[in-house]
Amino acid sequence: xxxxxxxxxxxxxxxxxxxxxxxxxxxxxxxxxxxxxxxxxxxxxxxxxxxxxxxxxxxxxxxxxxxxxxxxxxxxxxxxxxxxxxxxxxxxxxxxxxxxxxxxxxxxxxxxxxxxxxxxxxxxxxxxxxxxxxxxxxxxxxxxxxxxxxxxxxxxxxxxxxxxxxxxxxxxxxxxxxxxxxxxxxxxxxxxxxxxxxxxxxxxxxxxxxxxxxxxxxxxxxxxxxxxxxxxxxxxxxxxxxxx
Amino acid sequence: xxxxxxxxxxxxxxxxxxxxxxxxxxxxxxxxxxxxxxxxxxxxxxxxxxxxxxxxxxxxxxxxxxxxxxxxxxxxxxxxxxxxxxxxxxxxxxxxxxxxxxxxxxxxxxxxxxxxxxxxxxxxxxxxxxxxxxxxxxxxxxxxxxxxxxxxxxxxxxxxxxxxxxxxxxxxxxxxxxxxxxxxxxxxxxxxxxxxxxxxxxxxxxxxxxxxxxxxxxxxxxxxxxxxxxxxxxxxxxxxxxxx
Numbered sequence: 001x002x003x004x005x006x007x008x009x010x011x012x013x014x015x016x017x018x019x020x021x022x023x024x025x026x027x028x029x030x031x032x033x034x035x036x037x038x039x040x041x042x043x044x045x046x047x048x049x050x051x052x053x054x055x056x057x058x059x060x061x062x063x064x065x066x067x068x069x070x071x072x073x074x075x076x077x078x079x080x081x082x083x084x085x086x087x088x089x090x091x092x093x094x095x096x097x098x099x100x101x102x103x104x105x106x107x108x109x110x111x112x113x114x115x116x117x118x119x120x121x122x123x124x125x126x127x128x129x130x131x132x133x134x135x136x137x138x139x140x141x142x143x144x145x146x147x148x149x150x151x152x153x154x155x156x157x158x159x160x161x162x163x164x165x166x167x168x169x170x171x172x173x174x175x176x177x178x179x180x181x182x183x184x185x186x187x188x189x190x191x192x193x194x195x196x197x198x199x200x201x202x203x204x205x206x207x208x209x210x211x212x213x214x215x216x217x218x219x220x221x222x223x224x225x226x227x228x229x230x231x232x233x234x235x236x237x238x239x240x241x242x243x244x
Numbered sequence: 245x246x247x248x249x250x251x252x253x254x255x256x257x258x259x260x261x262x263x264x265x266x267x268x269x270x271x272x273x274x275x276x277x278x279x280x281x282x283x284x285x286x287x288x289x290x291x292x293x294x295x296x297x298x299x300x301x302x303x304x305x306x307x308x309x310x311x312x313x314x315x316x317x318x319x320x321x322x323x324x325x326x327x328x329x330x331x332x333x334x335x336x337x338x339x340x341x342x343x344x345x346x347x348x349x350x351x352x353x354x355x356x357x358x359x360x361x362x363x364x365x366x367x368x369x370x371x372x373x374x375x376x377x378x379x380x381x382x383x384x385x386x387x388x389x390x391x392x393x394x395x396x397x398x399x400x401x402x403x404x405x406x407x408x409x410x411x412x413x414x415x416x417x418x419x420x421x422x423x424x425x426x427x428x429x430x431x432x433x434x435x436x437x438x439x440x441x442x443x444x445x446x447x448x449x450x451x452x453x454x455x456x457x458x459x460x461x462x463x464x465x466x467x468x469x470x471x472x473x474x475x476x477x478x479x480x481x482x483x484x485x486x487x488x
Contacts, residue, residue: 005362054361076359081362082362084359084361114330115316115320115328115329115331116325117249117328118251118296119251123363
């Protein structure tokens with residue numbers, strides 16, 4: 001199992017694609033080089049183009065006789081500087097990073113001030129108009145728990161059910177930086193970014209916090225706010241209940 | 245007067261050079277375009293290649309009839325995304341950003357953990373071995389006040405005197421991020437980076453905090469630690485006593 005941090009700016013997301021460089025593609029290539037056999041990783045969160053990670057999880061099978069703990073160091077020597085493995089260890093053979101129960105945590109960062117800051121531009125969405133954190137916090141409360149999140153899911157989903165559970169959803173401000181942090185058992189396609197886009201609408205006054213209840217009930221993507229830009233989103237980490 | 249934030253990664257520092265793109269050069273070019281007359285800015289801190297800024301100061305003369313406060317917005321439209329003006333206002337004609345008394349503040353950021361983090365790599369120096377913040381704090385105390393900082397100055401200096409005053413020098417740790425923050429009336433060439441390099445030696449155990457007293461007295465660049473890499477350094481801001 002690999003814990004994988006990356007800056008998503010220069011990648012077409014996690015998943016291997018016919019055209020374009022992906023995190024999964026680079027990991028497969030460098031692991032294949034390192035271990036001398038064809039390697040295909042299975043990732044936990046198939047992040048979109050431009051989304052970052054501090055702790056995505058990937059697993060793979062290998063016949064190579066190398067201590068699992070050493071793979072992180074050897075692999076980092078080969079990886080580009082925008083992908084850094086944070087650790088590696090052996091897992092149970094039945095462990096699947098998407099099928100085993102887990103708690104996934106994401107953060108959406110918003111820089112809310114008069115002028116953008118160059119150093120923040122890659123991983124923080126710049127938003128000029130003042131945002132009410134208090135209103136965003138009230139709106140967030142409606143989303144915590146088990147709900148049908150169909151309104152917060154891109155129409156292109158292939159999910160069997162749109163019911164998901166959010167364990168925690170917080171909005172915090174530190175200086176000019178606003179952080180939306182969400183933990184859940186799993187997320188629908190674009191769900192975190194649509195939640196962020198909706199909370200931004202609430203924070204700016206375009207929607208009232210109480211409207212979020214109706215947005216959930218509508219089960220209609222058009223009821224929610226826009227999909228916030230990918231570069232504000234970071235996959236923070238994943239905790240597994242078992243199979244480890 | 246412009247307050248200028250930038251990411252220094254893709255620039256050969258502040259000062260105009262015959263070869264290579266500089267912050268000053270881009271500001272001159274874009275201001276000349278905007279105001280329709282040749283503009284040459286004078287900067288407060290001539291930061292090195294790779295050094296970043298949140299609040300460097302630049303001034304220029306113009307005959308153009310545009311409200312000073314509006315220049316920031318108009319200029320940002322033309323600037324690349326790694327340079328963002330944070331504000332503009334008129335100053336007294338006798339104001340010179342390097343000759344007027346000021347307090348300059350810099351931060352040197354160190355990521356002190358097992359593996360680098362991709363998102364921090366441009367503005368934070370990654371250092372693997374554990375650093376003792378407490379030792380670095382004790383070492384820092386010797387540098388506060390008026391001293392001859394010849395040991396902390398690159399030999400190439402053209403400074404008339406190497407005596408400078410440090411008003412505050414703190415070392416703080418938040419998670420894995422260590423921040424050295426220094427305020428002074430002015431700094432010699434590479435002084436903040438040599439202070440950072442010396443404090444890192446102390447933190448890692450290569451030098452004892454008490455040795456810093458002797459390093460200062462030696463008035464010899466070879467007595468101090470190495471010049472820490474440019475990309476960890478950020479010019480935070482400048483406060484002027486008068487002339488404003």
